Amino acid sequence: MRSGTIEDDAIRGPVNVQATLESGQTFLWTRMDDKMYASDTPKEAQPWYRTVQDRSVIDVRQTKAGLEWRGTEDVTPILRRRLGIDDDLDSILSTFPDEPILRAAVDRYRGMRLVQEPFFGTVISFILSAQMRIPRIHRLVTTLRREFGAEISVEGETHYQFPSPESLAATTEAELRDLGLGYRAPYVRRTAQMIADDDVDPQSVAEQPYEHARETLTQLVGVGEKVADCILLFSLGFDEPVPLDTWIRSAIETHFPEVRAGTYEETSAAIRKQFGPRPGYTQTYVFHHLRTGGESPVPSD
DNA sequence: CTCCAGGGAGCCT
DNA sequence: AGGCTCCATGGA
Numbered sequence: 060m061r062s063g064t065i066e067d068d069a070i071r072g073p074v075n076v077q078a079t080l081e082s083g084q085t086f087l088w089t090r091m092d093d094k095m096y097a098s099d100t101p102k103e104a105q106p107w108y109r110t111v112q113d114r115s116v117i118d119v120r121q122t123k124a125g126l127e128w129r130g131t132e133d134v135t136p137i138l139r140r141r142l143g144i145d146d147d148l149d150s151i152l153s154t155f156p157d158e159p160i161l162r163a164a165v166d167r168y169r170g171m172r173l174v175q176e177p178f179f180g181t182v183i184s185f186i187l188s189a190q191m192r193i194p195r196i197h198r199l200v201t202t203l204r205r206e207f208g209a210e211i212s213v214e215g216e217t218h219y220q221f222p223s224p225e226s227l228a229a230t231t232e233a234e235l236r237d238l239g240l241g242y243r244a245p246y247v248r249r250t251a252q253m254i255a256d257d258d259v260d261p262q263s264v265a266e267q268p269y270e271h272a273r274e275t276l277t278q279l280v281g282v283g284e285k286v287a288d289c290i291l292l293f294s295l296g297f298d299e300p301v302p303l304d305t306w307i308r309s310a311i312e313t314h315f316p317e318v319r320a321g322t323y324e325e326t327s328a329a330i331r332k333q334f335g336p337r338p339g340y341t342q343t344y345v346f347h348h349l350r351t352g353g354e355s356p357v358p359s360d
Numbered sequence: 361c362t363c364c365a366g367g368g369a370g371c372c373t
Numbered sequence: 374a375g376g377c378t379c380c381a382t383g384g385a
Contacts, residue, residue, distance in 0.1 A: 195383070
């Protein structure tokens with residue numbers, strides 16, 4: 060394993076690794092102290108996080124001086140992309156509208172960045188996310204990696220990649236139901252088959268205008284407008300999407316009542332105007348702040 | 361026991 | 374297009 064650091068002066072603004080990786084944007088990282096989604100950790104004792112991409116194992120943690128990494132190669136370029144290190148965060152945060160809920164969210168989680176995660180793992184993660192709580196989505200994604208992902212051996216330790224489209228397409232619905240996927244089992248199988256068949260190609264989706272891209276993704280089984288927005292935001296480099304889930308809809312009712320509930324498209328367009336020039340970024344701060352109890356006492360996870 | 365979770369598909373008007 | 378109803382499963 061190689062190792063290295065990314066110093067603060069090589070990062071555009073503040074960074075908060077825990078908030079970035081434990082805010083429900085991605086389910087492809089594992090916290091190595093096994094306390095994923097536990098309460099906020101003190102600055103001094105930041106845990107390691109691990110993921111596997113292609114044949115590489117990637118570890119990262121936050122230090123006082125920036126980021127520290129270990130990997131089977133120089134994983135600096137991968138980290139910069141996946142953790143949004145090159146986003147000019149101070150400049151982005153300064154464009155947030157001056158609203159109390161946004162100030163509170165930024166005060167609490169300044170340094171949280173938008174991730175850019177691998178496409179297929181993101182698609183399957185958010186198909187699973189329908190009507191599920193965040194820790195359970197993470198648990199199921201981890202189960203899929205262990206059951207169907209390619210094994211990678213590094214220094215006597217076994218790691219699991221996220222499964223390929225082909226390997227998930229080759230499962231059976233019963234097999235997936237036994238793992239706890241419930242009614243999402245056929246969605247996962249069928250979408251894996253579609254992507255294996257190249258029915259939807261991430262590169263060309265990324266080149267389409269936002270609304271067109273969202274429409275394209277909803278061809279995938281189990282991908283509606285909300286899940287499509289998540290995929291565009293967390294994997295395909297779009298910054299307009301505001302995935303309208305229960306938390307954001309509730310935030311709209313409470314904090315942006317001028318945005319009247321309409322169709323998904325109408326509400327989406329209206330809230331994007333309220334959220335400033337980087338609506339996806341704004342959304343991520345609001346979501347994480349509210350979900351972690353940043354408002355009236357909220358059911359804890 | 362009931363209620364709900366980062367919704368979506370299928371079917372009906 | 375817009376409005377149902379069902380869909381598994383686990384945790385509070």
